[in-house]
Amino acid sequence: MTDALPPIELAAPDITPHRRGNTGIDYVTTLAADRPGPHLVVTALMHGNEIAGAIALDQIFRMGLRPSRGRLSLVFANTAAYRAFERENPYASRFIDEDMNRVWADSLLDGPRDSLEIQRARQLRPLYDTADVVLDLHSMSAHTPPLTLCGRTARGRALALRLGYPAWVVADEGHAAGRRLIDRDAFIDPAGERTAILVECGQHWRQETAVVALESCLRMLLVLDMVEPDAVRPRLMTRGEPQHVVEVTQAVTVANEGFRFLEPFVGMEVIERAGTLIGWDGDIPLRTPYDRCVLIMPARRPRPGQTAVRLGRMTG
Incomplete structure (x- = not known):
């Protein structure tokens, strides 16, 4: 970040x-x-x-x-x-x-x-x-x-x-x-x-x-x-975007100092493949749990005890 x-x-x-x-x-x-x-x-x-x-x-x-x-x-x-x-x-x-x-x-x-x-x-x-x-x-x-x-x-x-x-x-x-x-x-x-x-x-x-x-x-x-x-x-602005519902399946809470993302994610990226590496919690790799995983509000400076990112699945 x-x-x-x-x-x-x-x-x-x-x-x-x-x-x-x-x-x-x-x-x-x-x-x-x-x-x-x-x-x-x-x-x-x-x-x-x-x-x-x-x-x-x-x-x-x-x-x-x-x-x-x-x-x-x-x-x-x-x-x-x-x-x-x-x-x-x-x-x-x-x-x-x-x-x-x-x-x-x-x-x-x-x-x-x-x-x-x-x-x-x-x-x-x-x-x-x-x-x-x-x-x-x-x-x-x-x-x-x-x-x-x-x-x-x-x-x-x-x-x-x-x-x-x-x-x-x-x-x-x-x-x-x-x-x-x-x-x-x-x-x-x-x-x-x-x-x-x-x-x-x-x-x-x-x-x-x-x-x-x-x-x-x-x-x-x-x-x-x-x-x-x-x-x-x-x-009111004219808004043409269709709405999408994302179910959060996991809120990633930081466990270790030095949490870092692999890339400067900004949020709402869709990671196509399960098992894709997106970051490290200390020495522990953080990987996407399923295909088309949505990254929601990655933290600017993740700290222990706080939410680093939420992982979600699109349902609509």
Whole structure:
């Protein structure tokens, strides 16, 4: 993987006007319609250097967009890490103490650990506990095509396909290092109805990534029948790519120092033959387990205990 700093085409918006909101939680605003409907929570800045989501939420405020039914809550999550963002060292502000998207198990949130990210997750948990649908906006280190992580539920997959874009829909079970927001019990209960998906909108700081982030929000509002189509369709790109579903069969967790990939993979490469060498975990070779294996979100700097890459099989 290359360590060269990619171009930063995006400017981090000033989100301080959104601090007070109207919910009693800093940087959380709920817009409610008169007609009943679902509660959609859209989250940006789970990681402080993933600024495209913040741009999308700021644009929604500037558009004056309001739901025609139900409630729309807009959340700027790890604002402390966002305030630390520096264009000269943009990877450093992913978090302050720990990855905020690995702390969403109730056992952890109710426990003694007290990092800044856990404190913020405790503030936000009551809001997420009222959500019918969560859209969590993220971006990626590599210039990988946008993708939706839909978890393992049929309803998560169906929602991702109804959006129509991104073209890649990835069904997975998360990370060994901790539970993501979309993996909270209410969202993964096979008998439940509440749904959460995560959209990786593209490379962190490319102009197109902010376009995909806003488009994901607008598509979700359309699918949930929460806005009038004419209010958002002019901002939607014409997307002709067919959607593909990939089932993750293995999340490769780094066991040794010095993990390295054989090539500078960026993600969504399809490796045609089973047994193809793709990297080394210390002295242990990492090979593809089946034909047409998809490499999903290879890590920029794989470290022990973290996910190096997820391996997936195309099912549709």
